[in-house]
Amino acid sequence: MAQVVSDPKTNPLRVGLRAGGATVPAVFVIFGATGDLAHRKLLPAIYNLGARGLLPNRFAVVGYARSEMTDDEYREQARASLERFSRTQIDESYWTAFADSLHYVSGAFDDQEAFRALGERLARIDAGHGTEGNRVYYLSTPASFFPVIVDNMGQTGLNDPAGFARVVIEKPFGHDLETARELAETVHRSFQERQIYRIDHYLGKETVQNIFVFRFANAIFEPVWTNRYVDHVQITVAESLGVEHRAAFYEETGVVRDIVQNHLLQVLALVAMEPPAAFEADAVRDEKTKVLRATRPLSFENTVRGQYGSGFVAGEEVPAYAQEEGVPADSNTPTFIAARMEIDNWRWAGTPFYIRTGKRMPKRVTEVAVQFKRVPHLPFTMGAAEHLEANSLVLRIQPDEGISLRFGAKAPSPTVAISTVNMDFLYGSAFLHDVPEAYETLILDAIRGDRTLFTPQDGVERSWEICDPLLEQWRSGTPQVYASGSWGPEAAFELITRDGRRWRRP
Numbered sequence: 097m098a099q100v101v102s103d104p105k106t107n108p109l110r111v112g113l114r115a116g117g118a119t120v121p122a123v124f125v126i127f128g129a130t131g132d133l134a135h136r137k138l139l140p141a142i143y144n145l146g147a148r149g150l151l152p153n154r155f156a157v158v159g160y161a162r163s164e165m166t167d168d169e170y171r172e173q174a175r176a177s178l179e180r181f182s183r184t185q186i187d188e189s190y191w192t193a194f195a196d197s198l199h200y201v202s203g204a205f206d207d208q209e210a211f212r213a214l215g216e217r218l219a220r221i222d223a224g225h226g227t228e229g230n231r232v233y234y235l236s237t238p239a240s241f242f243p244v245i246v247d248n249m250g251q252t253g254l255n256d257p258a259g260f261a262r263v264v265i266e267k268p269f270g271h272d273l274e275t276a277r278e279l280a281e282t283v284h285r286s287f288q289e290r291q292i293y294r295i296d297h298y299l300g301k302e303t304v305q306n307i308f309v310f311r312f313a314n315a316i317f318e319p320v321w322t323n324r325y326v327d328h329v330q331i332t333v334a335e336s337l338g339v340e341h342r343a344a345f346y347e348e349t350g351v352v353r354d355i356v357q358n359h360l361l362q363v364l365a366l367v368a369m370e371p372p373a374a375f376e377a378d379a380v381r382d383e384k385t386k387v388l389r390a391t392r393p394l395s396f397e398n399t400v401r402g403q404y405g406s407g408f409v410a411g412e413e414v415p416a417y418a419q420e421e422g423v424p425a426d427s428n429t430p431t432f433i434a435a436r437m438e439i440d441n442w443r444w445a446g447t448p449f450y451i452r453t454g455k456r457m458p459k460r461v462t463e464v465a466v467q468f469k470r471v472p473h474l475p476f477t478m479g480a481a482e483h484l485e486a487n488s489l490v491l492r493i494q495p496d497e498g499i500s501l502r503f504g505a506k507a508p509s510p511t512v513a514i515s516t517v518n519m520d521f522l523y524g525s526a527f528l529h530d531v532p533e534a535y536e537t538l539i540l541d542a543i544r545g546d547r548t549l550f551t552p553q554d555g556v557e558r559s560w561e562i563c564d565p566l567l568e569q570w571r572s573g574t575p576q577v578y579a580s581g582s583w584g585p586e587a588a589f590e591l592i593t594r595d596g597r598r599w600r601r602p
Contacts, residue, residue, distance in 0.1 A: 117150030118543040122230040122259075123221055125214075127245050128237035129159025129170070129200065133266070135177035137297075138236060141535035143178055146197075147190050150540055154226040159200045160214055170200035183533060197225070205241045211252040218257070229258025232542050235265050243282040250286030264293040264542050267358050268349070269551070272567065273560035280553050293542050294551040298359040300534030303493040303523065305549070307366045307464065308375070310491065310499065317489075318371070320468070323447040327486065329367060330450045330465040330600055333360055334457035336409050338580070339431070343422030350429045351401075352394075352570075355453045357563045361388065362551070363493070364449060367464055368439055377547040381555065388558040390441040394566035400587040401570060402432035404456035407580030414456060414580045430575040431455040434588035436595070450592055452599070456580035461602040462493040488600075497523040 124142065126134050145151050159170055175195070178186055201217050203210025222229055233249065235242055242265060249255045249263075263283070270276025283292055298304055311318055320326070333355055339346045346354065365384040368391075372379035405416040418425050432454030439449065468487040490500040499521045541549055576585035583589075583599065592599055 117145070117148075118152050118155075118540060120230060120544075121152050121154035121225070121227040122232055122543055123156045123158055123218060123225070123227045124539075124543065125158045125160060125218070125231060125233045127160050127205065127233065127235050128241075130161040130163050130173070131236055133236045134159070135173070136181050137533070137535045138234065138539070139174050139177050140182040141533055141539050143182060143186075143194055144184055144533070145536055145540055146194055147184065147187055152543070154228075156197045156199060156221050156225045156227055158214070158218065158221065159198070160203060162202065162204055164202045165200055167198065167200050171195045171198050174198055205237065205244050206248065208248055208252055211248045211254060215252055215254055218254075222258075227259075231257050231259070231261045233261070233263045234539075234542075235263065239266075239268055242279060246283050246286050255286045255291075260291075260545070261287070262291050262293055262542060262545070263287050264295055266295055268353060269294055269358075269556045270560065271348075271353065273557060273564050276556050276560050280556075289553060290547070292553075293547060294553075294556065295538055295542075296358050296362055296551055297534045297538065299362055299549040299551075300536075300538040301493060302532065302534075302537075303491070303497045304363060304366065305537075306499075307363070307491055308380075311367075312371050321466075322443050323445055325468055326447050327467045327469045328448045328450060328595075328597060330467065331360060331363055331367070331452075331463075332465070332600075332602055333363075333451075333453035333462045334460060334583075334602065335453075335455045336457055336460045338404065338414060338456050339417060339420050339423065341421070343420055346431075347423065347427065347429050351431055351433050351453060351455075352563050352567055356394075356433060356435075356451070357559050358551075360451055360453060361391075361559050361562065363462075363464065364391070364437070364451070365555075367466075368444055368449070370443065375548065377550075380548050381552045385552065385555045385558060387439060387441070388555060388562065390439050390444075391562055392438045392440060393562045393564075394435055394437070396566065396569040398436040398591070399566060400432075400434045400585060400591050401430035401575040402434075402454060402578045402585040402588065403427075403429065403575040404431050404454070404580045405577040407456070407582065409456055409458070409581045416577070416580070417455075428574045430570065432575070432578060432584050432588070434584060434591050436591060448595065450597075450599075452584060452588060454578075454584055457583060458581055459602070460495065463602055464491040464493070465489070465600045466491075467597075467600075490600075 126138055128134060142151070142157060146155070175186070175191070199217070199221060201214045203214065218231070221227060231254070233254070235245055237245065246263065255261050265283070270279050311321060362384070365387050369383040369387045372383045403417050406419070407414060417423055417429070417431055418427055432452070434450070434452040437449040437451060439445070466489040468489070470486045485502065488502045490502070492498050492500065501519045538549060541547070576587055578585040589599065
């Protein structure tokens with residue numbers, strides 16, 4: 097289909113980590129095409145990729161869901177979603193070509209006849225769009241439908257088209273180690289591991305990818321990225337929102353399965369991994385999995401769990417978790433965790449990683465703070481350096497994306513007075529354009545066949561091995577209640593202060 101192609105010469109800073117769009121023709125099939133994820137994230141991401149000239153010239157989108165509707169009705173829904181959720185305005189000169197690429201097939205996920213009808217429709221689309229039998233299947237459905245959809249694709253031959261076939265699976269990848277292996281076994285009956293793209297949208301964020309670039313593209317930082325110079329690392333993933341209307345989901349999931357097992361451990365792996373030989377899928381994924389294997393499982397004695405109570409967030413009074421619609425009054429589901437983690441390898445032995453994540457925190461923020469050790473000797477008087485703090489490096493993933501380096505400098509004074517100052521890098525002011533949505537990066541990579549930012553099965557299993565022992569220990573007991581709008585229960589502060597350290601205030 098026709099695309100609007102911008103000239104990268106107008107702004108050389110637009111060149112990304114992996115420059116270049118997809119060139120091989122393909123059909124992108126969305127299972128669960130009428131759902132929230134498809135309309136909020138997937139369609140806007142595909143549209144913006146096309147508007148930037150990054151999709152193949154021969155490309156089509158097929159939505160599949162239970163609802164009965166025509167192609168034209170699906171296109172109308174797609175336009176309404178773009179008007180509401182796209183990060184860019186609709187370009188009328190491009191919309192016509194994009195709309196022509198949208199198609200819709202109705203059917204149930206457990207109906208093999210409907211899957212065969214989908215296969216016949218895809219064959220006609222191949223003929224009309226020249227997509228050569230190449231397929232990217234995106235499972236934008238509740239996890240309970242994953243095995244059913246994948247099995248029916250195998251039964252009806254959708255997994256073996258004339259070209260390539262790839263399947264993109266949203267988290268959660270199982271509910272624990274056992275179910276993760278069961279899901280993998282089911283998917284592997286229809287697809288080989290190299291065809292499976294397990295998506296964690298955190299890995300598509302520009303600022304998460306920048307952790308990799310910051311570490312391995314700058315000679316001044318990598319030599320001090322070790323236990324010799326780093327005192328400890330703090331990773332914070334805070335949300336100001338509560339459970340909202342997802343009580344049923346969250347009651348089954350809790351904070352460990354929702355954030356720690358996937359997003360947070362992936363960020364930890366990027367911070368702690370060894371340099372790979374190349375920025376390629378196998379090399380990067382191997383190093384991330386290797387550092388996760390060296391990470392000790394979460395333990396009861398080194399963790400604190402909490403559940404938000406009533407309080408105030410951004411000046412508004414909010415209810416406790418147990419008062420939210422759909423939450424049992426006696427629920428012991430944790431909405432907060434703080435933990436001390438250790439990595440048993442030469443680079444990080446003896447350097448703790450402190451993690452915390454929770455709902456109804458004072459603000460929404462995700463950051464990594466690398467706290468360096470103090471200098472071994474200060475040749476200044478105590479009065480001159482009494483306010484001097486140890487060096488730290490803060491990688492802000494969201495919001496206010498950027499990097500901050502804290503160091504000591506002489507304050508303007510006729511005497512020697514030392515103050516702590518910050519040196520800041522901000523994405524918005526440095527690159528002068530909007531940061532692409534994470535789903536844009538990941539969808540493009542799936543179309544291009546680049547698995548670098550996707551999670552391998554051995555990485556999924558190791559993440560569950562880290563989390564499962566704690567989840568088992570947490571079956572009994574109750575979480576500590578913390579006030580909404582606070583940074584968690586008091587025990588979370590005691591967890592770090594007992595080591596002579598303190599949480600950074602984001």
